[in-house]
Amino acid sequence: ARRWRAVLGRPGRGMQATPADRWQVERLLRALAGLQQGQQALIARCPGRSLSHRRQVYARMQRALQYIEGHTHRVVRIGELAELSSMSVWYFTKTFRAVYGECPQATSVRLRLASSARLIRDTSLSITEVGAASGFENNCSFSRAFRTRFGVSPSLYRSGAQALSTDPANPMDRACGAVA
Template sequence: MQELERGGDPGVAWLVAVARGASLAVNAAEASLWLVLRGGLDIAARTGAFRLGAGQWIHFDRGACPVLHAGERTVAIGMVIPADMQLQALRSPQLALFPGRGAMSALMQRLLARRWRAVAGTPVRGIQAIAADRWQMERWLRAAAGLQQGQQAQIARCPGRSLSHRRQVYARMQRALLYIEGHMDRVVRIGELAELSSMSVWYFTKTFRAVYGECPQAASVRLRLANSARLIRETPLSITEVGAASGFENNCSFSRAFRTHFGVSPSLYRNGERSVPADRANPMDRACGAVA
């Protein structure tokens, strides 16, 4: 385990890589973006716990302090963004990155990996942390912003008289959505999400529905069911254990919700009775056309 702490000039951004069984704790309070090029990456953060596969990405807001654990065959790259650069990015459509996660196209993955290596200059082995100047990082941020193409429709649905205000509200909604995704093992109370977003419960629920087209409770159920389908496919856990790990009180409620959502029981799904398409993990992916 290696810790990455902010030192020296607080305005300096870092390009970071973690690979081949290494673990990295980012203690800096800045935002960070992580891309998995190969293998799987487990992340524990204040926002929650996440499992990323090859071709997936995640962006944390300030204060998440993620701890990353790479698999033996994993190669993941990322950047730690200083506070002033993050504020500048949120004001600029060319540099904006909002909290969230999703999937990369093969073309985007190659582009970001190539630009990352152009700055780093060396192959990824274990853990690397390279300080980069502002011009290099802005160039990389401009390319990384392409990961969230299609978000303008959601931003337009946010309340606010100015575009700047709507973008701030959207960042709060994305932070809440990422919090739901980080707690797949339980039902997240709306009060938690409203407090996280610095809104009243009524205003948060209204805004969330306007942005994503579903209420927070429905998003939580959908995401937990999508996660349960992954657990059934990829792990030897029993159906009862999968239901408990997905935040359902008992096997009956889990089986009923699973059948309603996917049209087939969990047992038949495991036995391959019916091919069920993977659910999209993030409503934003519907606009981006990426399957998470």
């Protein structure tokens, strides 16, 4: 806050803006503008006649997406998300797909599987426990969904993730999300 005050030239704090301070603030402002540019494209996809209405719809969609991200341990029902967004189920589903390019169920499954991949990689929980912690009813449905998403079974994913630390040229890199 002191740097902002100094750069903005508010007197009374006894600080002078240095060129380094100005450079840092400009860099921060450019980064924020870059984030907003990415959001502008999503806001443009929202239904509504005015920009303010599209922003309001986008805020509701963001709230729903954050709710899904915060509840990767269970299946989130579309009715919950629609209620959270103060929309009908039909309108919510249509708008969510228009903004994010996939339906809410697909987003939920994708995020739950990403969470399960982190659990497999970073914990010693059994595959069955990881599936249950990710909100899958049974181990078969979890393994099938995991294999579809990552191209390998959960147990191979775990062994591939462990092998990454010893062999950087491991072909499991893509499946395990490693960066070359």
